[in-house]
Amino acid sequence: METQLSNGPTCNNTANFESSNTEDSKTNLIVNYLPQNMTQEELKSLFGSIGEIESCKLVRDKITGQSLGYGFVNYIDPKDAEKAINTLNGLRLQTKTIKVSYARPSSASIRDANLYVSGLPKTMTQKELEQLFSQYGRIITSRILVDQVTGVSRGVGFIRFDKRIEAEEAIKGLNGQKPPGATEPITVKFANNPSQKVNHTILSQLYQSPNRRYPGPLAQQAQRFSRFSPMTIDGMTSLAGINFPGHAGTGWCIFVYNLAPDADESILWQMFGPFGAVTNVKVIRDFNTNKCKGFGFVTMTNYDEAAMAIASLNGYRLGDRVLQVSFKTSKTHKA
Template sequence: MQNKKIKVALARHGGDAIKGANLYVRNLPREWREEEVHSYFQPYGKIIQTRVLVDPNTGVSKRVGFVLYDTRSEAEAACSALGGKNPPGSNEALLVKFADDNAKKLRPPPGYQHGPQHHSAGYSNRFPSPGPMRNQRNRFHFNPMGQAHPGQGPYNQPGGHILFVYNIGTDADEKLLWQLFAPCGTVQKVNVIMDTGKGCCKGYGFVTMTNYEEAEYAIECYNGYWLKGRQLQVSFKN
């Protein structure tokens, strides 16, 4: 549904034991999918769900995944045992962190911008060329929410990382943003800003993502991306 796989399971009992049991894993072997990740992490506890991010256009793994354990203690054991360890057949060590805790620690500082020049080699050829480089001062020349006071406005929602998406066109709707950003990770909500007088989009919107790493990856993928003849500008909301 909307590029996301639905998982249905019996609800777990609440309590502190199950909080913070979700691991973020980077540098997975490119050929690994959910089955291989599950098998590799299974010795350390009961796994509720595994997920590997895959490019929807090419089917190639993004080498990033998530492992949700039944309890925090199981996740801690896996993180301690596998963090910095090379998986079988790989010469690159895994980066294993707690997904929720890491998202809070890595919240970008005020005014942080992540432009096209930060693309790594793994991303640079995946999308059309972003065109001539803009200088640092003018890269994000228009942000109507840039003067908002911290903590005010409908887009400063707790528990998420808000992306400002500009130049999406007057015909854009929320479905477009969902389809565009859902492959990069968990999208909590999208907002397309409408011109009520004209009945069309003002050309920008906001996307709230749960995890910081996925939000950062979305910026790397889509800042400078050409969509219907328009070059998108994507950054963390100031």
């Protein structure tokens, strides 16, 4: 499982973005510290809850196709970009606390700053990896490759610095050195070195499977909640014509009842984000007043995480209201 530094030298990191227009800088956002398994559609759904998006891009490794943990969102209205920063910066998503800020123009000095590190101790965590390299500059993203079956580190990792010169200094300082706990010297070099021959398929398989973010005990505990089904709500307006995904192929849909009239999508993101991958949130509003009608839906990718969210949030007091949270079934759509 990835470990996120809660405090330290990487807290103020930003990545780079190609922009030459002053107006663009007011609508273009950089989003750092995204969960590795978060998809571009999930990123778009999260920021689309704030306002209309012109474009959205999740940055991926060119070799493996895996997320590098950051992306860009470009709003149409600068006010929505500002609102997104105020609303979503610091949002907890799974084991990550995301950072949202304005993207800055790119230059040659901040390109190609990704390092490949091998020979790491199998016991080294991502936090320890960042601590080892943070003395050389600002770290944007980091990750350690793990065996897909055992979850054990493969002794290989990646570090992306804010600037290339920082990456160069890290190579000078750490390549061939023995970090704490290591019996052999580590190798540190640029990840995009043309001489580095990598089997794309094998490398992609080294990443931890998104469906194995939690160990067995959590999966067993989640079985306790497999019988949950939405309760009947008297007087609920029919949801005919609203298409919400079920669990077949699209994730697990959760029904949230007793929300306040001023509730919005950002509240649901903040509540459910820490439990796992959220693909979509929806607050049902009154057509005339645009106020929340008291309920909404959250779709999560993984059953275990959805069950844990239900177990934790059902009966949760939000303001002066006690929430009722359960898996959605076809009964939920009936008045």
